[in-house]
Amino acid sequence: MTISTVSFEGVKRAVFFPFRGENWGLKILIGSALTFGSFIIPIIPALPVFGYFGQIMKGVIVKEEDPEMPAWNDWGTLFLDGLKLFGAMIIYLLPALILTIGGYALFMVLDLWLGLSAATLAQNSGSAFPLAMIASIVGMVIGMAVMMLGIALAVVTIIILPPALGNMLAEGKFEAAFHFREWWPVLKSNLGGFIVAVMLAMGLFYLMYMLAIVLYATIILCFLLPFAFAFILFISGATGFSVYAVAYRDGIR
Numbered sequence: 001m002t003i004s005t006v007s008f009e010g011v012k013r014a015v016f017f018p019f020r021g022e023n024w025g026l027k028i029l030i031g032s033a034l035t036f037g038s039f040i041i042p043i044i045p046a047l048p049v050f051g052y053f054g055q056i057m058k059g060v061i062v063k064e065e066d067p068e069m070p071a072w073n074d075w076g077t078l079f080l081d082g083l084k085l086f087g088a089m090i091i092y093l094l095p096a097l098i099l100t101i102g103g104y105a106l107f108m109v110l111d112l113w114l115g116l117s118a119a120t121l122a123q124n125s126g127s128a129f130p131l132a133m134i135a136s137i138v139g140m141v142i143g144m145a146v147m148m149l150g151i152a153l154a155v156v157t158i159i160i161l162p163p164a165l166g167n168m169l170a171e172g173k174f175e176a177a178f179h180f181r182e183w184w185p186v187l188k189s190n191l192g193g194f195i196v197a198v199m200l201a202m203g204l205f206y207l208m209y210m211l212a213i214v215l216y217a218t219i220i221l222c223f224l225l226p227f228a229f230a231f232i233l234f235i236s237g238a239t240g241f242s243v244y245a246v247a248y249r250d251g252i253r
Helices: 008-019 024-040 046-061 075-123 128-171 174-178 180-189 191-217 221-252
Strands: none
Touching: 008 024, 008 221, 024 046, 024 221, 046 075, 046 128, 046 221, 075 128, 075 174, 128 174, 128 180, 128 191, 128 221, 174 180, 180 191, 180 221, 191 221
16 A cells, blocks of 8 residues: 555555454454543553554554554553654654744733733723733734744644654664654655645544534433544544555655
8 A cells, every 4th residue: 555646445445444353343442442541541541552553653664564453462562662652742743832832822811911901991091001902912913923833833743743753663763753864865755645644644533523523413422422532533543653654664665
């Protein structure tokens, strides 16, 4: 299966591989349960899930196999690989998160300042209000610009993450995710494939999310929504990381 030249059969294999193989139902159940557990206990239950996604990527990159769901065993390796994968993703996404959250906070603080200035004017008309209003508006524009810059940086980071993570898993070393000279040629050689892989992963997640929203239609089924989201996050994660791995494998050929 190649990502650079997308075929219907290739997309079908990428989307439905979690539902094939031996004991696929049990594997999905364990992954979904751990994902649901991360809603209650932050991070810790998610680490073996990320490690599991790493095992899927290793099967494609190192063994050059089609994506498949491995067995849930060797939990120590799953936790360690998950910690590496999660850590590398956080480091790469941290600048975008800081800009996005910081820009939003700046926007909200200055918007509040403008509101308080207006309330002050209502009680005591003063010449300081126009200046405060102008300063707040300028600040809000700056805050929005910073937030938009953070979102743009996040989009770029999401595209460069797959080759960085692929190189880390191929080399078996955490620091390999930051060896730009090693994974940058892979990104350049299959940039279109990585973009398609990201679009496939995000599109599948959005589609499954919209289907889950149907659960809101009834009072009874809406209680199933957290379990549905856990299932969606696990399946879309398994599928997403598999197509990232395929794009990386295509890039090094």
